[in-house]
Amino acid sequence: MKPDQEAVNIRLDAWDFSDAVLLVPEGLEGAEAKAITVLIEETEKRTGIALAVTHEWPADNQPVIVAGTAASLQDMVKDYSVELEKLSLPGKEGYRLLGCKDERTVVLIVGADSRGMLYGIGKFLRKSSLTKQSLQVPANLSISSTPRQSCRGHQLGYRPKTNAYDAWSSAQFEQYIRELAIFGANSIEIMPPRTDDDATGPLMQEDPLKMMIRLSEIIDSYGLDTWVWYPNMAENYADPATIREELLEREEIFSKVPHIHAVFIPGSDPGELEPDLLFEWAAQVAELLQKYHPEAKLWISPQVMSHEPAKWLEGFLANVDKEPEWLGGLVFGPHVDITLPDLRRRIPDKYPIRRYEDITHNFHCQYPVVNWDLAFALTLGRESINPRPLAEKYIHNLLESYAIGNISYSEGINDDVNKFIWSDQDWDSKTEAIETLREFARFFIADAYTEGIAQGLLALEKNWEGPLAVNEGVDQTFNQWRMIEHSAPPEVLNNYRFQMGLLRAYYDAYIKRRLIYETELELEAMDALKSAPSLGALVTLEQAEAALLRAKTHPVAESYRQRCWELADELFKNIGAQLSVTKHQAIALGRGAFMDAIDFPLNDSRWLSAQNAIIREMDNEQDRLNAIDQIVNRTNPGPGGYYDNLGSYKGWQRVDKGKGWENDPGYLESPRMAHGIYLLQTEREIDKSAIPPIASTRHVNTLADTQLTLQYDHLDPGSSYSVKVTYVGDTASELSRDYKVTLSAQAGSVLHENVLVKQGQCTQIESPIPQEAFADGKLRLTFTRVSGFKRLNVSEIWIIRNGAS
Incomplete structure (x- = not known):
């Protein structure tokens, strides 16, 4: 494959600045001087050209790049004032980029202020073609741009829970902060040494407090704002001794960290304070913060993990209505149980809202992947390499007008x-995602592969759409990435961003091959079990087990698997990406270590093998045959009945979608297809009966007080029916996540009520259906969380016809 034709076209329609000089005002200091350093260093990294700096126009007609603020360049660019004035005057943090060509070729980078200067330089770099010994700039460059959102940033936490950051040096952090700034970020959120995590980890190179201080210095050197995410970790904030200890800790940090513009206290996750106490405590923190950082403000979020979120939220909003002077604004993020538009309408206008969007997780999160295939959920898991450009843009734009911007929640490099x-969307939400991807690919990976990589990242997102087994795009995506792999030079192959995309392409293709293969092996095993009445129980058990074992003894696409591990090891070496607990010292499987799940069974082999073992221990042949029959007919509702796995694409059709993802991407008022893979991935005791069928890991989920409604048609009003339901308990936690649920039908029928669903377990209950509930042949089932943890999960439903009434 040849490099992208688009790259050639850019060079043909570009001006050559390979021998340009850089004209800047004298005496630049602080962030303005740093911006010039960014331009020089990032150009030299890619081209090998060291831009010569001058403070006067050269005497010859050598190309010139001019960079500075409008104020500092006023006298230097007066000959171009007429051309500049044709561009609209940018606002705060904005810039103008202008290319002019007469006797000489010139590019003017004019920031409205020091930040605008940095962002103008960033856009210049993103638009330019930077290759070996060549600096090409698009001809007739003419841009005036001002950011739409005033808050644009990302959280970078130096703690072991992250899937990469804890392995970084301060130099790696600085490079990443620089790159975020090049794309318009003006805020970076860091963390104190003590959070809901270990204080240190095996990969950490520096003391956490020293790193926090250093990160604050780095952020300030670029003229950006430093935010601090500071959770409440003590057990009793009503205890005076606890208050003194907590304030002493914060005083040490506030006094030592040189630059803090804002502190964000999450209402929960972690932290479980009641609203009145939370606001009393926050007022004390705010007073201490302003002692050392007089201009800093304290922000707070209505995040809550409480069993009764509505009551907690009511108390929180009542405290906001008191309009405390110390409160800088509110933060909207995960576990906020009111929609962003409703929150904006509910609070006083004086308080801005900043978004704290979860861009890092795939499920059990604020914005899960829509109807994600179980095979991906089981392997790639909650926190994997997850480019979602179209979904992220959509979510951003849908809610943009209700907030001043976003500082995203991130647990590492997977969401890069x-x-x-x-x-880019916070800067200008009219920007198409593909344009951002092109600039991302051109600037970070290779100019010559801009279009291929940009389209390849879009394709990775589409790999996750619909049932994996019939997604032809997965194979096309894989072939496209492999073609780049086979033609790319070493500097591209060793680029961690390219390696991340390539790994996902291999991984997705491998999982699809395994899914198709292992699905067929399960069907063979079930066919064997169906022969038990004629061949005998023990013989068919052996045949079934042999079929399932072929997934290990005769695996498919082993070369794909091997390449995935090679890329994972290279990413650990290059960027500290911890994609394995065993090999890369990741903190846990669910914290980015998806490589450890690459061979997780994609069929029901774990449950079938456990059931086989139980049956073998039976003494009576008839008991064995009866048990095998129960396996074969586990999902069979009998003649005239219905069975649905609500986490499957077929079962999902039963669900009343409510507002749906398009209007409610956080699913605060809509059901969503979800996964409880911890039921399988948790190592169970020797008790084989504790291993559930794989269907239990797929379910429909609703949050807080949102009900779940299902529709069934064509029931026989002259028959009697019962309903059997499998409820799924939420992930086991130190705080109880049990909940109670009631199931009702139309005509006021209550089928069962206050059923207790224990955390980390499946609960199955069967109830008769009153005939008046389906007198017209239609049955509408409504599930309501009555009390307890704020997630309701239903995985399987059987409507069983018991005969004529």
């Missing part, structure tokens, strides 16, 4: 693409 999409 999403960060740059959000920054």
Whole structure:
């Protein structure tokens, strides 16, 4: 494959600045001087050209790049004032980029202020073609741009829970902060040494407090704002001794960290304070903060993990209505149980809202992947390489008008693409995602592969759409990435951003091959079990087990798997990406270590093998045959009945979608297809009966007080029916996540009520259906969380016809 033709076209329709000089005002200091350093260093990295700096126009007609603020360049660019004035005057943090060509070729980078100067330089770099010994700039460059959102940033936490950041040096952090700034970020959120995590980890190179201080210095050197995410970790904030200890800790940090513009206290996750106490405590923190950082403000979020979120939220909003002077604004993020538009309408106008969007997780999160295939959920898991450019843009734009911007929630490098999409959208939400991806690919990976990589990242997102087994795009995406792999030079192959995309392409293709293969092996195993009455139980059990074992003894696409591990190891070496607990010292499987799940079974082999073992221990042949029959007919509702796995694409059709993803991407008022893979991935005791069928890991989920409604048609009004339901308990936690649920039908029928669903377990209950509930042949089932943890999960439903009434 040859490099992208688009790259050639850019060079043909570009001006050559390979021998340009850089004209800047004298005496630049601080962030303005840093911006010039960014331009020089990032150009030299890619081209090998060291731009010569001058403070006067050269005497010859050598090309010139001019960079500075409008104020500092006023006298230097007066000959171009007429051309500049044709561009609209940018606002705060904005810039103008202008290319002019007469006797000499000139590009003017004119910031409205020091930040605008940095962002103008960033856009210049993103638009230019930077290759070996060549600096090409698009001809007739003419841009005036001002950011739409005033808050644009990302959280970078130095703690072991992250899937990469804890392995970084301060130099790696600085490079990443620089790159975020090049795409328009003006805020970076950091963390104190003590959070809901270990204080240190095996990969951390520096003391956490020293790193926090250093990060604050780095952020300030670029003229950006430093935010601090500071959770409440003590057990009793009503205890005076606890208050003194907590304030002493914060005083040490506030006094030592040189630059803090805002502190964000999450209402929960972690932290479980009641609203009145939370606001009393926050007022004390705010007073201490302003002692050392007089201009800093304290922000707070209505995040809550409480069992009764509505009551907690009511108390929170009542405290906001008191309009405390110390409160800088509110933060909207995960576990906020009111929609962003409703929150904006509910609070006083004086308080801005900043978004704290989860761009890092795939499920059990604020914005899960829509109807994600179970095979991906089981393997790629909650936190994997997850470019979602189109979804992130859509979510951003849908809610943009209700907030001043976003500082995203991130747990590492896996969401790298999403960060740059959000920054670009916060700058200008009219920007198409593909344009951001092109600039991302051109600037970070290779000019010659701009279009291929940009389209390849879009294709990775589409790999996750619809049932995996019939998604032809997965194979096309894989072939496109492999073609780049086979032609790319070493500097591209060793680029961690390219490696991340390539790994996902291999991984997706491998999982699809395994899914198709292992689905067929399960069908063979079930066919064997169906022969038990004629061949005998033990013989068919052996045949079934042999079929399932072929997934290990005769695996498919082993070369794909091997390449995935090679890329994972290279990413650990290059960027500290911890994609494995065993090999890369990741903190847990669910914290980015998706490589450890690459071979997780994609069929029901774990449950079938456990059931086989139980049956073998039976003494009576008839008991064995009866047990096998129960396996074969586990999902069979009998003649005239219905069975649905609500986490499957077929079962999902039963669900009343409510507002749906298009209007409610956080699913605060709509059901969503969800996954409880912890039921399978948790190592169970020797008790084989504790291993559930794979269907239990797929379910429909609703949040807080949102009900779940299902529709069934064509029931026989002259028959009697019962309903059997499998409820799924939420992930086991130190705080109880049990909940109670009631199931009702039309005509006021209550089928069962206050059923207790224990955390981390499946609960199955069967109830008769009153005939008046389906007198017209239609049955409408409504599930309501009555009390307890704020997630309701239903995985399987059987409507069983018991005969004529």
